[in-house]
Amino acid sequence: QVQLVQSGAEVKKPGSAVKVSCKASGGTFSSYTINWVRQAPGQGLEWMGRIIPMLDVANYAQKFQGRVTITADKSTSTAYMELISLRFEDTALYYCARGLAPSTYWFDPWGQGTLVTVSS
Amino acid sequence: QSALTQPRSVSGSPGQSVTISCTGSSSDVGGYNYVSWYQQHPGKVPKLMIYDVNQRPSGVPDRFSGSKSGNTASLTISGLQAEDEADYYCCSYAGSFTFYVFGSGTKVTVL
Numbered sequence: 001q002v003q004l005v006q007s008g009a010e011v012k013k014p015g016s017a018v019k020v021s022c023k024a025s026g027g028t029f030s031s032y033t034i035n036w037v038r039q040a041p042g043q044g045l046e047w048m049g050r051i052i053p054m055l056d057v058a059n060y061a062q063k064f065q066g067r068v069t070i071t072a073d074k075s076t077s078t079a080y081m082e083l084i085s086l087r088f089e090d091t092a093l094y095y096c097a098r099g100l101a102p103s104t105y106w107f108d109p110w111g112q113g114t115l116v117t118v119s120s
Numbered sequence: 121q122s123a124l125t126q127p128r129s130v131s132g133s134p135g136q137s138v139t140i141s142c143t144g145s146s147s148d149v150g151g152y153n154y155v156s157w158y159q160q161h162p163g164k165v166p167k168l169m170i171y172d173v174n175q176r177p178s179g180v181p182d183r184f185s186g187s188k189s190g191n192t193a194s195l196t197i198s199g200l201q202a203e204d205e206a207d208y209y210c211c212s213y214a215g216s217f218t219f220y221v222f223g224s225g226t227k228v229t230v231l
Contacts, residue, residue, distance in 0.1 A: 035220075037166075044123065045158070045166065045209050047220040059219055095165065105154035105213045105220075106171035113165060 002027040004034075004096050004111035011117045017084040020114045022096030029077035030054040033099035035107055036070060036081045038092040048094075051079055052101050086118045124149065124210055124223035131229040132200045140226045142193040142210035148221050150191035154213035157186060157195045161206045169208075170195060197228070205230045 007021040022034060035050040049060035053072040060068055064083070072079045079096060094114045097107035125143040132138040142149065142157075149155055155173045158166040168177055170186035173193060183198045193212070197204050210223035 037222075044225040045211070045222040047211075047222060050219070059216075061219065062217075097166075104171075105152070106156040106168055107158075107166075107211075108168035108171075108177065110165045110167075 002098060002109055004098060004109060006094075006096060006111040006114045009115040009117070011119060012086050014086055014088060014118055014120055016086050017082060018086060018116050019080055019082040020094050020096075020116070022079045022081070022111050024077045024079070024098070029072075030074055031101055033101050033104075034070070034072065034079035035097045035099060036068075037095045037097055037107070037110075039095070039113075040089070040092040043092075048081070050099070053079070054101050083116075086116075088118050090116065091118045092116060122221075124212060124221055126208075126210060126223040126226045128224075129227040129229060131231055132197075133231045134200055134202065136200050137196060137198045138200060138228060139197075140195045140208055140210075140228070142195070142212075142223045144191050144193075144212055144214075144221070146191060147218070148191075148212040148214035149188065149193050149210075151215070152213045153188070155186065155188060155193040156211045157184075158209045158211065159204075159206045160209065166209065200230055202230050204228060 036048040051058045051070045051072045058070045069082045096111040130138045157170040160166045173188045174186040185196050
């Protein structure tokens with residue numbers, strides 16, 4: 001049973017950066033894609049980007065290009081999402097979610113979510 | 121890329137059927153058979169309910185079904201049950217530039 005466990009909640013100041021981790025267990029990390037999806041309070045889901053660890057290739061939603069970096073450490077089966085130049089509107093729950101490489105088009109399972117609060 | 125359009129809410133009585141629409145364009149829903157649906161109960165993590173338009177993952181009840189016509193995908197819940205009350209989101213692959221777009225979300229209420 002694949003499980004994704006994310007790092008804990010963060011409080012950050014505007015203009016700073018946050019790095020969230022997502023550790024996979026119970027499967028073969030190199031066969032996955034790890035996607036990052038965020039959900040602002042009371043709002044819907046928004047895809048931010050993904051990494052394919054077997055290829056070490058990351059793709060990003062146009063909205064986040066230049067502000068987000070997704071990386072993966074195959075030795076620890078952990079993916080990371082770093083978001084820089086934080087704004088108040090980046091306050092959200094950030095989820096990682098698995099797909100299967102090279103190409104499946106769904107997300108399952110999801111991590112438990114990491115709340116990032118941007119506050120001065 | 122704008123979110124896919126879903127009705128804000130739908131409702132039905134126990135045992136009835138409800139259908140949630142998800143309207144996009146030829147660049148996403150209409151262009152690929154890669155629509156998925158997620159159920160999210162309040163305060164919980166999204167759960168995959170349908171993938172590749174009409175495929176059900178193991179463990180998802182068969183009262184959940186998906187379909188697509190043109191630029192609109194649909195999720196139908198037959199034999200509505202109290203535990204189906206949740207938010208539902210569609211998601212479509214949108215090509216190798218945009219990648220994925222989610223729907224705006226629909227709240228299903230069981231009367």
